[in-house]
Amino acid sequence: MVTAKEILRTQEDLECPKGFLLCHSVRSTLAKDFSPLRTSGDEIVKEDKTMKITEVKAVRIQFPAGLPGRHERAVGRSASWTQDAEVANPMSRYPVYKRHRSLWTPKWGEVWCKVTLEDGTWGLGQTANGRPVAAVIDDHLGPLMVGHDIMAGEKLADMLFRLTKPYGSTGLASYAVSAIDLALWDARGKHLGQPVYALLGGLQKERIQCYATGNDVEWYQELGFKAFKLACPYGPTDGIEGLKKNEEFVARAREIIGPEAELMLDCWMAFDVEYTVRLAETLRPYRLKWMEECLIPEDIDGHLALRQRLPWQTLATGEHWYTHVPFLWAASHRVADILQPDINWCGGATTCRRIADAADAAGIAVILHAGGNTVFGQHFSFATPSVPWCEFFVASDPGVPLDKGWRYPGQSLPVEGWITPNNAPGFGLEVDPAWIEPYWGTE
């Protein structure tokens, strides 16, 4: 409890000009700490409207057996392309790892973050690269969020960005930041009883079109998709023969989908500038809407050179860029026509909003990596004007309907290629609290 006399003493200490009841800095402090002020005789009574964060923890979610696609893979009429298809990648130059990305990518699995507020409200965020990311959340970032107001979103995002500086804010740290940021948004939405898209500015669109990612193109056509992105099989180490096989691969897809549908090619960091130019020129007759992530993400000069060498080819990238910083550089240098942050990897919804604002100012589109596959990407995409499409990665077997494959409980699925938002508070995840376990408790 603070008395009016004490405040007026503070006013004198700060030498406020006469005529002001309280100088600005004191008023700001009071507005923040004692909002709204209520006087009771000579006393000013504090009504604290903040909602404090009491815990931020890495957790696992044990999804029950009844949910389709999570524990048992539904078998279709043929195996999904993900099971066996070779995809060009940064390790393709090493023959022992070349055949399939699963030969060398880490097996850390996912990790969730749970944020709890002082009234018991809780929110969830999710990301990849489990063990090391869970350590960043539990051993460093999570405890430092405790005690802050859940509504101070920009402050918390700025803290997360700066707290990671001693060990680097990109890579694994960015996955941890993403999970925390998304859990904060989920808790904020539940606290206010609003879907996250409403907190991000409201629905900018009532529905959004998805393109299908994967190589089972006929199946995606059956599902009603009108735009398709292929995973490129071969790269520089496959020489002229690989170039020819890449052309046959793209030509076949173009023949299946016809001249009107959109076709894109994902190159997953597998190329250099020279190979990208050769492949783009070879594929020009097939009218790719874009070529994606052709270069190693850190190859800054390469991105500038590629833009110069391929002025006519629409380029997309950003899936493996972290924090807002490289995206701001890409927008200002116009090295890409479409930016593709992953909301679960690059820093969460707050970072994606910074990216989308910069992209919109530069007249560049944002299409989140796998944005249609998560409630997080969907809410952001529905609210954000610079997002025209969602990606929907299809990993289930041809013949298995989308609702028989894995999805987050509560997540909307594409119908004829279009998704509509869920409207529940937060991100609308339907997770029973009994499914949530401490991340390290089961190790």
Ligand SMILES: [Mg+2]
């Ligand atoms: Mg990609």
